[in-house]
Amino acid sequence: MNKKHLYLQLFLTMFKIGLFTFGGGHAMLALLENELVSRKQWMDKNEFLDLAAIAESTPGPVAINAATYIGYKLAGIFGAILATTAVCIPSFVIIYIISLFLDAFLTCKPVEYAFRGIQACVVYLIFSVGMKMLRGMKKKPMPVIIFACVLACMLLFSILSVHFSTVFYILIAGGIGLVLYLIECLHRKKEDEK
Secondary structure, eight states: OOOHHHHHHHHHHHHHHHHHOOOOOHHHHHHHHHIIIHHHHHHHHHHHHHHHHHHHHSSOOHHHHHHHHHHHHHHHHHHHHHHHHHHHHHHHHHHHHHHHHOOOOOHHHHHHHHHHHHHHHHHHHHHHHHHHOOOSSOSSSHHHHHHHHHHHHHHHHHTTTOOOOOHHHHHHHHHHHHHHHHHHHHHHHHHHOO
């Protein structure tokens, strides 16, 4: 595939993802997985799980982080700029148009009901991506322990009505992963010394 064709494919794919995804970055993960893993085969499932983790844990919107990552992976710095721009254009245009007619838009009953329907769909999209990622997760002790700890914290804090930012879940998971990695390294080092 020549460079111009790759740039065009990258731009059109990210533009489509930006245009047809409602509900923010988490809902966008389902469409990203379908396009990047299943259709275009630009990455495998394990790399997509890494992409989702990186996009979620770095500052900024998930969709933009993911677009920047895949653009850079496929076409370097220009690809990152191109993919990021492509995913942002639809949202910018749509929000700009809505802002011109915001008052009339918000009082329109069909629009209100349409957004209620979209909200239900977004919950499903986020749940389905979470289940796919869970099934694709390596069933080794470290990922299972991290998942169990984060799930336990999330359930406990939800039951106790403690307001806890998702950023802290990411930091907790990263911290647990780092501690388990260091323990594994120490264990390997002791085995090598024997």
